[in-house]
Amino acid sequence: MAEKKLRTIDAPFVALGPSGVAIRDRLKHLTVEDDKVLCLVGEHLGRLASLDLKARCADGLDHDSDSWAVRKQGLTAESSSRWAGAITKATHDQWALSRRCQLAHIQSLEAGVQTLKHRLSQPLGEKGTKRAPGGYRSKGEWFHKSRRLATLEHHLDETRAGREAGVVHVVRGGRRLLNNRHNLEAAQLTEAEWRERWEAERWFLAADGESGKRYGNETIRVTPDGEVSIKLPAPLAHLANGRFGRYVLACKVAFQHRGAEWRDRIEANRAVAYRIHLDKAKGRWYLTASWAIPPVKTVPLETARAQGMIGVDTNADHFATYQLDPHGNPVGDPCRFFYDLSGTADHRDAQIRHAISQLLHWANRCGVKAIGIENLDFAAEKTREKHGRKKRFRQLISGIPTGKLKARLVSMAAEHGLSIVAIDPAYTSMWGDEHWRKPLTSNKRKMSRHDAASVAIGRRALGHPIRRRTAPPHDDQSDRRGHRTAQAEPSAGGREGTRPPVTERAHDAHRRTGIQRTREPSASNTARDTRSSGSWQQMSLPNTV
Numbered sequence: 001m002a003e004k005k006l007r008t009i010d011a012p013f014v015a016l017g018p019s020g021v022a023i024r025d026r027l028k029h030l031t032v033e034d035d036k037v038l039c040l041v042g043e044h045l046g047r048l049a050s051l052d053l054k055a056r057c058a059d060g061l062d063h064d065s066d067s068w069a070v071r072k073q074g075l076t077a078e079s080s081s082r083w084a085g086a087i088t089k090a091t092h093d094q095w096a097l098s099r100r101c102q103l104a105h106i107q108s109l110e111a112g113v114q115t116l117k118h119r120l121s122q123p124l125g126e127k128g129t130k131r132a133p134g135g136y137r138s139k140g141e142w143f144h145k146s147r148r149l150a151t152l153e154h155h156l157d158e159t160r161a162g163r164e165a166g167v168v169h170v171v172r173g174g175r176r177l178l179n180n181r182h183n184l185e186a187a188q189l190t191e192a193e194w195r196e197r198w199e200a201e202r203w204f205l206a207a208d209g210e211s212g213k214r215y216g217n218e219t220i221r222v223t224p225d226g227e228v229s230i231k232l233p234a235p236l237a238h239l240a241n242g243r244f245g246r247y248v249l250a251c252k253v254a255f256q257h258r259g260a261e262w263r264d265r266i267e268a269n270r271a272v273a274y275r276i277h278l279d280k281a282k283g284r285w286y287l288t289a290s291w292a293i294p295p296v297k298t299v300p301l302e303t304a305r306a307q308g309m310i311g312v313d314t315n316a317d318h319f320a321t322y323q324l325d326p327h328g329n330p331v332g333d334p335c336r337f338f339y340d341l342s343g344t345a346d347h348r349d350a351q352i353r354h355a356i357s358q359l360l361h362w363a364n365r366c367g368v369k370a371i372g373i374e375n376l377d378f379a380a381e382k383t384r385e386k387h388g389r390k391k392r393f394r395q396l397i398s399g400i401p402t403g404k405l406k407a408r409l410v411s412m413a414a415e416h417g418l419s420i421v422a423i424d425p426a427y428t429s430m431w432g433d434e435h436w437r438k439p440l441t442s443n444k445r446k447m448s449r450h451d452a453a454s455v456a457i458g459r460r461a462l463g464h465p466i467r468r469r470t471a472p473p474h475d476d477q478s479d480r481r482g483h484r485t486a487q488a489e490p491s492a493g494g495r496e497g498t499r500p501p502v503t504e505r506a507h508d509a510h511r512r513t514g515i516q517r518t519r520e521p522s523a524s525n526t527a528r529d530t531r532s533s534g535s536w537q538q539m540s541l542p543n544t545v
Contacts, residue, residue: 042203060166098168209271226252304370311458320450328464334451372461374425432456
């Protein structure tokens with residue numbers, strides 16, 4: 001039988017730390033006049049942002065610094081130079097994000113077309129393998145898939161042509177909310193409620209920070225004691241209640257999380273960006289402060305492994321974790337942290353944050369300095385061409401928020417002084433179940449496939465092979481093929497060594513005598529007989545590391 005070929009497994013690496021910080025607080029006790037001014041400013045700047053995005057999309061690939069200068073000059077006349085700079089920067093970021101999403105969509109279409117062509121070329125009923133799918137089961141299915149192939153190829157050609165021409169499709173306010181307009185009953189909204197949310201989502205109230213300016217921002221300024229003021233656009237300058245065309249809100253903010261760090265920045269006049277937005281569903285205004293930080297220097301991989309590792313297997317509804325010592329041995333019992341990914345996006349995000357917080361607190365109690373996790377990416381693995389009728393499996397992997405999970409875990413772990421070691425996810429579930437599930441199962445410990453996978457993940461993050469021990473020789477029980485255990489390195493002290501060679505005379509002496517022993521000899525007689533006959537006696541072996 002041909003030996004199965006395994007794909008190359010990438011080496012583990014320490015993930016980079018976060019490069020920015022964002023904190024948020026609610027704007028409480030706003031007056032009616034405050035609410036009116038915020039709505040007018042957001043609506044006016046939102047209209048300018050929509051016009052600027054339209055102009056940028058019309059430029060396409062022909063955009064240059066001159067056209068950007070013309071756009072900014074036109075916006076400055078209706079707002080201010082700083083508001084115009086914030087709007088054009090947001091426009092460029094949104095256009096670039098759309099281009100990246102467009103490329104990802106093209107790659108997804110190409111993968112689907114390739115899979116359909118392969119399956120259509122196979123005979124009906126042909127069984128597939130783990131590396132390539134087989135043929136379709138009936139002529140009817142083959143016909144429908146051929147029609148779908150034509151549809152995907154046409155859509156792929158249109159998308160490629162649009163990308164070459166620099167055409168992108170952007171919806172200010174969100175495509176999901178736009179589609180809710182045609183399904184108001186399913187969204188449980190009236191037309192008036194939907195219109196209010198739609199307009200609020202398209203408002204623009206964001207200002208970039210400037211180092212060296214007072215409190216780090218001239219447009220939206222927050223003082224150390226929490227006073228919030230806004231530089232009004234030129235057409236709304238008559239609404240100012242402060243000096244130099246500024247409007248001061250009646251409320252004060254107090255950032256509970258990272259408040260001391262934020263206060264240190266603004267007192268040193270370092271750049272802080274602010275964003276004000278309205279949650280129409282709750283009727284609340286919020287202020288978000290953000291700033292860039294130097295990327296956290298990652299510790300060397302060997303340093304991260306020095307005090308052991310927490311292996312984490314990511315699943316659709318929980319984290320399966322296991323603590324491992326530096327030698328790759330499981331310590332204690334497995335631990336699971338559950339979350340619910342059904343419901344709204346805010347609910348899912350809160351569930352992920354809560355589960356990660358529990359995981360990080362447990363890791364600190366265990367005394368480790370690193371967490372090993374799979375470098376998951378389901379971007380090309382959740383199409384229906386890839387998995388066919390496995391609808392539940394597609395929904396399962398689509399529900400795992402891998403991108404948001406990575407960002408959350410890395411940023412939150414950096415606050416706890418923990419490093420994240422990302423590993424190749426190849427074969428971790430299969431090999432963990434094969435080598436670790438049964439040995440770790442006992443009357444008092446239940447091991448699932450996910451718990452065993454977490455052990456495999458932790459061992460790979462530590463640089464150890466997943467298998468507990470290498471297989472013994474097939475033909476005999478001697479150690480002439482080398483040391484059997486994979487736990488200790490060849491240079492490690494205290495490991496089990498090879499046995500001394502057995503002399504030919506010692507083997508032949510027992511055959512020539514042909515004496516059958518009727519009882520076990522005493523230790524003293526055995527030692528005396530050994531010294532007199534010159535035969536070899538196996539001594540007890542030291543424990544392995």
